[in-house]
Amino acid sequence: MSTRSRASSSVGGPKGSGSASASAVAQPVNAGRIAAYVLFFVLGAVIGAAGALVQGGWIPGGLLLALLGAAGLFYGGSRATGTRAGAVAPAAGWLVAVMLLTAARPEGDFLFGAGVGSYAFLLGGMAVAVMCATLGQRSQPGGPAARLGK
Structure with a gap:
Protein backbone atom coordinates (compact mmCIF):
# COMPACT_ATOMS: atom_id res chain seq x y z
CA MET A 1 0.00 0.00 0.00
CA SER A 2 2.78 2.41 0.77
CA THR A 3 4.34 2.10 -2.69
CA ARG A 4 1.04 2.88 -4.31
CA SER A 5 0.52 6.03 -2.27
CA ARG A 6 4.06 7.19 -3.03
CA ALA A 7 3.60 6.55 -6.73
CA SER A 8 0.33 8.44 -6.87
CA SER A 9 1.80 11.42 -5.05
CA SER A 10 4.85 11.59 -7.34
CA VAL A 11 2.73 11.49 -10.49
CA GLY A 12 0.72 14.52 -9.41
CA GLY A 13 3.89 16.54 -8.80
CA PRO A 14 4.27 19.08 -6.02
CA LYS A 15 1.24 19.88 -3.96
CA GLY A 16 -1.07 22.31 -5.79
CA SER A 17 1.10 22.59 -8.92
CA GLY A 18 -1.67 21.73 -11.38
CA SER A 19 -4.09 24.47 -10.43
CA ALA A 20 -1.44 27.14 -9.85
CA SER A 21 0.16 26.74 -13.27
CA ALA A 22 -3.20 26.67 -15.03
CA SER A 23 -4.35 29.89 -13.39
CA ALA A 24 -1.07 31.65 -14.19
CA VAL A 25 -1.39 30.84 -17.90
CA PHE A 41 -8.70 48.01 -32.44
CA VAL A 42 -9.87 51.61 -32.95
CA LEU A 43 -6.35 52.96 -32.38
CA GLY A 44 -5.06 50.46 -34.94
CA ALA A 45 -7.54 51.77 -37.49
CA VAL A 46 -6.46 55.36 -36.76
CA ILE A 47 -2.76 54.45 -37.05
CA GLY A 48 -3.45 52.62 -40.32
CA ALA A 49 -5.26 55.61 -41.82
CA ALA A 50 -2.61 58.07 -40.60
CA GLY A 51 0.16 55.83 -41.86
CA ALA A 52 -1.49 55.64 -45.27
CA LEU A 53 -1.39 59.43 -45.48
CA VAL A 54 2.15 59.85 -44.11
CA GLN A 55 3.95 57.03 -45.93
CA GLY A 56 3.68 58.68 -49.33
CA GLY A 57 4.25 62.24 -48.16
CA TRP A 58 7.90 62.16 -47.09
CA ILE A 59 9.57 59.55 -49.17
CA PRO A 60 11.79 57.41 -46.91
CA GLY A 61 10.99 59.16 -43.64
CA GLY A 62 7.20 58.93 -43.93
CA LEU A 63 7.32 55.19 -44.52
CA LEU A 64 9.60 54.66 -41.53
CA LEU A 65 7.44 56.90 -39.36
CA ALA A 66 4.27 55.02 -40.35
CA LEU A 67 5.84 51.62 -39.68
CA LEU A 68 7.36 52.73 -36.37
CA GLY A 69 3.98 54.09 -35.25
CA ALA A 70 2.30 50.80 -36.10
CA ALA A 71 5.05 48.79 -34.39
CA GLY A 72 4.80 50.94 -31.27
CA LEU A 73 1.05 50.43 -31.06
CA PHE A 74 1.22 46.67 -31.68
CA TYR A 75 4.00 46.14 -29.15
CA GLY A 76 2.43 48.52 -26.64
CA GLY A 77 -0.90 46.72 -26.90
CA SER A 78 0.80 43.41 -26.23
CA ARG A 79 2.63 44.77 -23.19
CA ALA A 80 -0.33 46.74 -21.83
CA THR A 81 -2.65 43.74 -21.78
CA GLY A 82 0.01 41.12 -21.13
CA THR A 83 -1.37 38.91 -23.89
CA ARG A 84 -0.71 38.30 -27.55
CA ALA A 85 -4.27 39.35 -28.30
CA GLY A 86 -3.19 42.83 -27.22
CA ALA A 87 -1.04 42.96 -30.36
CA VAL A 88 -3.62 41.24 -32.58
CA ALA A 89 -6.43 43.72 -31.79
CA PRO A 90 -4.61 46.85 -33.09
CA ALA A 91 -3.19 44.83 -35.98
CA ALA A 92 -6.73 43.83 -36.99
CA GLY A 93 -7.85 47.47 -36.84
CA TRP A 94 -4.80 48.52 -38.87
CA LEU A 95 -5.51 45.85 -41.47
CA VAL A 96 -9.19 46.78 -41.79
CA ALA A 97 -8.35 50.47 -42.27
CA VAL A 98 -5.60 49.78 -44.79
CA MET A 99 -7.70 47.34 -46.80
CA LEU A 100 -10.60 49.80 -46.92
CA LEU A 101 -8.23 52.51 -48.14
CA THR A 102 -6.70 50.30 -50.87
CA ALA A 103 -10.02 49.46 -52.49
CA ALA A 104 -10.69 51.40 -55.69
CA ARG A 105 -13.85 53.47 -55.59
CA PRO A 106 -16.25 54.12 -58.51
CA GLU A 107 -14.82 57.63 -58.86
CA GLY A 108 -11.42 56.10 -59.55
CA ASP A 109 -9.81 57.58 -56.44
CA PHE A 110 -7.81 55.57 -54.00
CA LEU A 111 -5.21 56.51 -51.44
CA PHE A 112 -2.37 54.17 -52.30
CA GLY A 113 -0.34 54.51 -55.44
CA ALA A 114 1.34 51.68 -57.28
CA GLY A 115 4.82 52.58 -56.01
CA ALA A 120 6.48 48.34 -48.41
CA PHE A 121 3.92 49.91 -46.07
CA LEU A 122 1.40 47.13 -46.62
CA LEU A 123 3.82 44.22 -46.35
CA GLY A 124 5.97 45.87 -43.70
CA GLY A 125 2.94 46.58 -41.51
CA MET A 126 1.81 42.99 -41.77
CA ALA A 127 5.30 41.73 -40.94
CA VAL A 128 5.53 44.06 -37.92
CA ALA A 129 2.12 42.85 -36.72
CA VAL A 130 3.19 39.21 -36.94
CA MET A 131 6.47 39.93 -35.15
CA CYS A 132 4.77 41.79 -32.31
CA ALA A 133 2.07 39.13 -31.93
CA THR A 134 4.58 36.28 -31.76
CA LEU A 135 7.09 37.85 -29.41
CA GLY A 136 7.56 35.84 -26.26
CA GLN A 137 5.87 37.13 -23.16
CA ARG A 138 7.88 37.89 -20.05
CA SER A 139 7.91 35.24 -17.36
CA GLN A 140 5.45 35.52 -14.54
CA PRO A 141 6.83 37.16 -11.40
CA GLY A 142 7.23 34.88 -8.44
CA GLY A 143 7.52 31.78 -10.59
CA PRO A 144 10.17 29.12 -10.13
CA ALA A 145 13.49 29.68 -11.81
CA ALA A 146 13.70 26.08 -13.10
CA ARG A 147 11.65 24.65 -15.93
CA LEU A 148 9.01 22.20 -14.81
CA GLY A 149 8.18 18.92 -16.51
CA LYS A 150 11.67 17.68 -17.36
Missing part, protein backbone atom coordinates in the same frame (compact mmCIF):
# COMPACT_ATOMS: atom_id res chain seq x y z
CA ALA A 26 -5.11 31.41 -18.46
CA GLN A 27 -6.16 34.96 -17.72
CA PRO A 28 -9.85 35.66 -17.17
CA VAL A 29 -11.73 37.73 -19.71
CA ASN A 30 -13.38 40.70 -18.04
CA ALA A 31 -15.04 43.92 -19.17
CA GLY A 32 -11.85 45.96 -18.76
CA ARG A 33 -9.85 43.62 -20.99
CA ILE A 34 -12.55 43.63 -23.67
CA ALA A 35 -12.70 47.44 -23.53
CA ALA A 36 -8.91 47.55 -23.94
CA TYR A 37 -9.10 45.30 -27.01
CA VAL A 38 -11.80 47.49 -28.57
CA LEU A 39 -9.76 50.61 -27.82
CA PHE A 40 -6.66 49.05 -29.39
CA VAL A 116 7.31 50.62 -53.96
CA GLY A 117 6.55 52.67 -50.83
CA SER A 118 2.89 51.61 -50.77
CA TYR A 119 3.77 47.94 -51.03
Whole structure:
Protein backbone atom coordinates (compact mmCIF):
# COMPACT_ATOMS: atom_id res chain seq x y z
CA MET A 1 0.00 0.00 0.00
CA SER A 2 2.78 2.41 0.77
CA THR A 3 4.34 2.10 -2.69
CA ARG A 4 1.04 2.88 -4.31
CA SER A 5 0.52 6.03 -2.27
CA ARG A 6 4.06 7.19 -3.03
CA ALA A 7 3.60 6.55 -6.73
CA SER A 8 0.33 8.44 -6.87
CA SER A 9 1.80 11.42 -5.05
CA SER A 10 4.85 11.59 -7.34
CA VAL A 11 2.73 11.49 -10.49
CA GLY A 12 0.72 14.52 -9.41
CA GLY A 13 3.89 16.54 -8.80
CA PRO A 14 4.27 19.08 -6.02
CA LYS A 15 1.24 19.88 -3.96
CA GLY A 16 -1.07 22.31 -5.79
CA SER A 17 1.10 22.59 -8.92
CA GLY A 18 -1.67 21.73 -11.38
CA SER A 19 -4.09 24.47 -10.43
CA ALA A 20 -1.44 27.14 -9.85
CA SER A 21 0.16 26.74 -13.27
CA ALA A 22 -3.20 26.67 -15.03
CA SER A 23 -4.35 29.89 -13.39
CA ALA A 24 -1.07 31.65 -14.19
CA VAL A 25 -1.39 30.84 -17.90
CA ALA A 26 -5.11 31.41 -18.46
CA GLN A 27 -6.16 34.96 -17.72
CA PRO A 28 -9.85 35.66 -17.17
CA VAL A 29 -11.73 37.73 -19.71
CA ASN A 30 -13.38 40.70 -18.04
CA ALA A 31 -15.04 43.92 -19.17
CA GLY A 32 -11.85 45.96 -18.76
CA ARG A 33 -9.85 43.62 -20.99
CA ILE A 34 -12.55 43.63 -23.67
CA ALA A 35 -12.70 47.44 -23.53
CA ALA A 36 -8.91 47.55 -23.94
CA TYR A 37 -9.10 45.30 -27.01
CA VAL A 38 -11.80 47.49 -28.57
CA LEU A 39 -9.76 50.61 -27.82
CA PHE A 40 -6.66 49.05 -29.39
CA PHE A 41 -8.70 48.01 -32.44
CA VAL A 42 -9.87 51.61 -32.95
CA LEU A 43 -6.35 52.96 -32.38
CA GLY A 44 -5.06 50.46 -34.94
CA ALA A 45 -7.54 51.77 -37.49
CA VAL A 46 -6.46 55.36 -36.76
CA ILE A 47 -2.76 54.45 -37.05
CA GLY A 48 -3.45 52.62 -40.32
CA ALA A 49 -5.26 55.61 -41.82
CA ALA A 50 -2.61 58.07 -40.60
CA GLY A 51 0.16 55.83 -41.86
CA ALA A 52 -1.49 55.64 -45.27
CA LEU A 53 -1.39 59.43 -45.48
CA VAL A 54 2.15 59.85 -44.11
CA GLN A 55 3.95 57.03 -45.93
CA GLY A 56 3.68 58.68 -49.33
CA GLY A 57 4.25 62.24 -48.16
CA TRP A 58 7.90 62.16 -47.09
CA ILE A 59 9.57 59.55 -49.17
CA PRO A 60 11.79 57.41 -46.91
CA GLY A 61 10.99 59.16 -43.64
CA GLY A 62 7.20 58.93 -43.93
CA LEU A 63 7.32 55.19 -44.52
CA LEU A 64 9.60 54.66 -41.53
CA LEU A 65 7.44 56.90 -39.36
CA ALA A 66 4.27 55.02 -40.35
CA LEU A 67 5.84 51.62 -39.68
CA LEU A 68 7.36 52.73 -36.37
CA GLY A 69 3.98 54.09 -35.25
CA ALA A 70 2.30 50.80 -36.10
CA ALA A 71 5.05 48.79 -34.39
CA GLY A 72 4.80 50.94 -31.27
CA LEU A 73 1.05 50.43 -31.06
CA PHE A 74 1.22 46.67 -31.68
CA TYR A 75 4.00 46.14 -29.15
CA GLY A 76 2.43 48.52 -26.64
CA GLY A 77 -0.90 46.72 -26.90
CA SER A 78 0.80 43.41 -26.23
CA ARG A 79 2.63 44.77 -23.19
CA ALA A 80 -0.33 46.74 -21.83
CA THR A 81 -2.65 43.74 -21.78
CA GLY A 82 0.01 41.12 -21.13
CA THR A 83 -1.37 38.91 -23.89
CA ARG A 84 -0.71 38.30 -27.55
CA ALA A 85 -4.27 39.35 -28.30
CA GLY A 86 -3.19 42.83 -27.22
CA ALA A 87 -1.04 42.96 -30.36
CA VAL A 88 -3.62 41.24 -32.58
CA ALA A 89 -6.43 43.72 -31.79
CA PRO A 90 -4.61 46.85 -33.09
CA ALA A 91 -3.19 44.83 -35.98
CA ALA A 92 -6.73 43.83 -36.99
CA GLY A 93 -7.85 47.47 -36.84
CA TRP A 94 -4.80 48.52 -38.87
CA LEU A 95 -5.51 45.85 -41.47
CA VAL A 96 -9.19 46.78 -41.79
CA ALA A 97 -8.35 50.47 -42.27
CA VAL A 98 -5.60 49.78 -44.79
CA MET A 99 -7.70 47.34 -46.80
CA LEU A 100 -10.60 49.80 -46.92
CA LEU A 101 -8.23 52.51 -48.14
CA THR A 102 -6.70 50.30 -50.87
CA ALA A 103 -10.02 49.46 -52.49
CA ALA A 104 -10.69 51.40 -55.69
CA ARG A 105 -13.85 53.47 -55.59
CA PRO A 106 -16.25 54.12 -58.51
CA GLU A 107 -14.82 57.63 -58.86
CA GLY A 108 -11.42 56.10 -59.55
CA ASP A 109 -9.81 57.58 -56.44
CA PHE A 110 -7.81 55.57 -54.00
CA LEU A 111 -5.21 56.51 -51.44
CA PHE A 112 -2.37 54.17 -52.30
CA GLY A 113 -0.34 54.51 -55.44
CA ALA A 114 1.34 51.68 -57.28
CA GLY A 115 4.82 52.58 -56.01
CA VAL A 116 7.31 50.62 -53.96
CA GLY A 117 6.55 52.67 -50.83
CA SER A 118 2.89 51.61 -50.77
CA TYR A 119 3.77 47.94 -51.03
CA ALA A 120 6.48 48.34 -48.41
CA PHE A 121 3.92 49.91 -46.07
CA LEU A 122 1.40 47.13 -46.62
CA LEU A 123 3.82 44.22 -46.35
CA GLY A 124 5.97 45.87 -43.70
CA GLY A 125 2.94 46.58 -41.51
CA MET A 126 1.81 42.99 -41.77
CA ALA A 127 5.30 41.73 -40.94
CA VAL A 128 5.53 44.06 -37.92
CA ALA A 129 2.12 42.85 -36.72
CA VAL A 130 3.19 39.21 -36.94
CA MET A 131 6.47 39.93 -35.15
CA CYS A 132 4.77 41.79 -32.31
CA ALA A 133 2.07 39.13 -31.93
CA THR A 134 4.58 36.28 -31.76
CA LEU A 135 7.09 37.85 -29.41
CA GLY A 136 7.56 35.84 -26.26
CA GLN A 137 5.87 37.13 -23.16
CA ARG A 138 7.88 37.89 -20.05
CA SER A 139 7.91 35.24 -17.36
CA GLN A 140 5.45 35.52 -14.54
CA PRO A 141 6.83 37.16 -11.40
CA GLY A 142 7.23 34.88 -8.44
CA GLY A 143 7.52 31.78 -10.59
CA PRO A 144 10.17 29.12 -10.13
CA ALA A 145 13.49 29.68 -11.81
CA ALA A 146 13.70 26.08 -13.10
CA ARG A 147 11.65 24.65 -15.93
CA LEU A 148 9.01 22.20 -14.81
CA GLY A 149 8.18 18.92 -16.51
CA LYS A 150 11.67 17.68 -17.36
